[in-house]
Amino acid sequence: MTKNLCILLILFAFSACSKDSTEPTPTPEPTLYFPPLSGTNWETQSISDLKWNQNAVQPLLDYLELKNSKSFIILVNGRIVMENYFNGHNASTNWYWASAGKTLTATITGIAQQENLISINNKVSQYIGTGWTSETIAKENLITCKHLLTMTSGLDDSTDDVDPASLIYKADAGTRWAYHNVYVKLQDVVAQASGQTWENYFNTKLRDKIGMNGNWVQLGVNSVYTSTSRSMARFGLLMLNKGKWNNEIILNEAYFNEATNTSQNINLGYGYLWWLNGKSSYHLPQSQLTLPGSIIPTAPNDMFMALGKNDQKIYVVPSKNMVIIRMGDAADDVNLALSDFDETLWEKISALYQ
Numbered sequence: 001m002t003k004n005l006c007i008l009l010i011l012f013a014f015s016a017c018s019k020d021s022t023e024p025t026p027t028p029e030p031t032l033y034f035p036p037l038s039g040t041n042w043e044t045q046s047i048s049d050l051k052w053n054q055n056a057v058q059p060l061l062d063y064l065e066l067k068n069s070k071s072f073i074i075l076v077n078g079r080i081v082m083e084n085y086f087n088g089h090n091a092s093t094n095w096y097w098a099s100a101g102k103t104l105t106a107t108i109t110g111i112a113q114q115e116n117l118i119s120i121n122n123k124v125s126q127y128i129g130t131g132w133t134s135e136t137i138a139k140e141n142l143i144t145c146k147h148l149l150t151m152t153s154g155l156d157d158s159t160d161d162v163d164p165a166s167l168i169y170k171a172d173a174g175t176r177w178a179y180h181n182v183y184v185k186l187q188d189v190v191a192q193a194s195g196q197t198w199e200n201y202f203n204t205k206l207r208d209k210i211g212m213n214g215n216w217v218q219l220g221v222n223s224v225y226t227s228t229s230r231s232m233a234r235f236g237l238l239m240l241n242k243g244k245w246n247n248e249i250i251l252n253e254a255y256f257n258e259a260t261n262t263s264q265n266i267n268l269g270y271g272y273l274w275w276l277n278g279k280s281s282y283h284l285p286q287s288q289l290t291l292p293g294s295i296i297p298t299a300p301n302d303m304f305m306a307l308g309k310n311d312q313k314i315y316v317v318p319s320k321n322m323v324i325i326r327m328g329d330a331a332d333d334v335n336l337a338l339s340d341f342d343e344t345l346w347e348k349i350s351a352l353y354q
Contacts, residue, residue, distance in 0.1 A: 032321070033078035034237065034246045037211035040091075042230070045079040047352070056351035057082070063348050067311075067331035067341060070095060071229035074349075075323040078237050085229075086328070094214060094226045095327045098308030101225035102183060102273035104206070104235070106149055107243075109186050110255035110272075111205045117193040120145040127189040133167035142173040148183045149272040150263040155182055157286070160221050177266035179285035183273060184223050198223075210234045210245045229325050236314045236323035239304075260304045269295050277303040298346040311341050324349065 035042040047054050061084060064072050070089035074082040085091065097104075112118045118127060123141050125132065133140045133155065147153045154171040157178035167182060187198040194201045199216050207214065212234050214227025238244070239260070243251030259272035262279060267290075269275060269282030276282075278294050278301025294301060299315070306314035310330035316323055331341035 030077040030321075032237075032241055035078070035211065035234070037208075043079045045076060045081050047081065050076060050081065050353070052081075052352045053354075056348070060348040060352065063345070064326070064328075067328075067345075069311075069326060069328035069331075071325065071327045073229055073233045073323075073325040075233055075237060075240075077321045078240075083229075089229075089327070091230060092228060094228055096217070096219075096308075096312070097225045097227070097232065097306075098310060098312045100232075100306035100308030100312040100314055101223075102308075103239075103306040103314070104202070104225055105183060105186050106259055106273040107235075107239075107251055108190055108202055108206060109145065109149060110243075110251050110259065112190045112193060112201075113255065114252045118145060118189060120149060124148065124185060124189060127192045128185065132164055132185065133169075134164050135167070135169045139169055139172065144173070145186060145189055146263075147173045148186050149259075150177075151179055151183070151270060151273075152177050152264050152266065153180060153182055155180060162221055174264070176288075177264065177270070177283055178288070179283075181221060184221075187223060206250060209248070209250055210238050229327050232314060232327070233323055233325045236306075236316055236325060239314075239316050240318065240321065240323050271304065275305040275307050277301055277305065296342045296346055298343050298350060307342075313342070320353070 033043050047057060061072075064084070065086045069086050070093070071086070072082065072084045073080065083091070089095070109118070109120065113120055121144055124143050124145055125141055127145075130137055130140060133143070139154075143153050143155075152174050154169065154173045154176050155178075156168040156170040157180040159166050160181040162182055162184055170176060170178070190201055191198045202216070206212075212227060212231035214225055214231050217224050217226055238250060239256070242253045243249060243256040260274050260276065261271055262268045262276060263271045267283040268279040269277070275295060277296050277299055281290050281292050282295050283290060295305075296303070300317045300319055302319045303315055303317045305316070311326060311328060313324070313326040326345070
């Protein structure tokens with residue numbers, strides 16, 4: 001056998017062994033999709049493509065309809081997997097976010113901070129002047145923007161009114177967690193610091209950058225956002241991507257991380273106006289009780305949530321690259337944010353992919 005032939009045979013054998021020992025190429029993770037800023041085009045993905053349980057779809061839809069839902073959307077990797085409307089609602093109908101819109105205020109507050117217009121560690125009175133509460137100046141000056149973001153202002157939470165006469169001392173700022181409408185003062189802070197109306201600043205810095213529709217409506221003492229369900233889903237998608245839309249940073253990641261993690265040591269299930277699942281304990285609105293366990297035990301532990309009156313929901317689940325939207329009337333009794341509906345709904349949702 002010639003020397004050259006021997007070399008060729010050795011190379012061939014080495015090549016064959018190499019092919020046999022090669023591990024299968026892993027399937028690449030799907031890229032996160034972002035819909036165009038205008039128009040109705042939005043990529044979809046089917047239940048079968050995801051290898052989900054098709055038999056779990058109808059029980060979920062039946063339950064949603066039974067519980068007074070108007071819309072329901074599931075995004076996976078930004079693509080629409082389910083989009084359903086009920087009771088005369090459709091893709092172009094606006095509906096109120098209620099307290100789920102608190103997270104919009106938290107986001108804009110973070111944007112104002114990254115533009116060096118404010119610092120959340122500064123006292124509120126630095127931006128809107130003293131006398132915005134009925135507290136003494138010394139106690140009022142303890143209240144920072146961060147206390148409003150974390151529901152720890154110490155103000156009496158027995159009323160939703162935010163006029164000075166209604167903002168009464170209950171405890172020193174930072175020592176008591178109470179769900180309170182006073183967070184809305186952050187909108188005044190941003191307006192004063194930016195020299196713009198709250199709505200103009202919001203539209204320019206957030207709404208228009210991610211293709212949302214909608215507007216702010218004043219309902220009594222409450223500043224409420226209304227939009228289509230898809231606009232709510234766009235905001236959820238922005239937060240799934242840690243404040244970036246495609247590659248554009250809308251909200252910086254450091255603030256995003258603060259907003260979506262425990263923000264104080266009283267209510268572990270609360271960030272910056274976001275509810276957090278999977279913590280060891282939590283508080284409910286209008287309660288000082290510490291309740292053990294996760295807020296929604298049937299849902300993923302890493303989920304963070306925007307929850308509004310009468311079961312307006314944005315669920316963001318990073319471990320599953322999933323955003324879920326529910327709009328509608330109260331599933332059961334009128335409620336401020338959390339309800340028994342969440343737990344049963346998540347039993348139905350998780351049946352899709354388990």
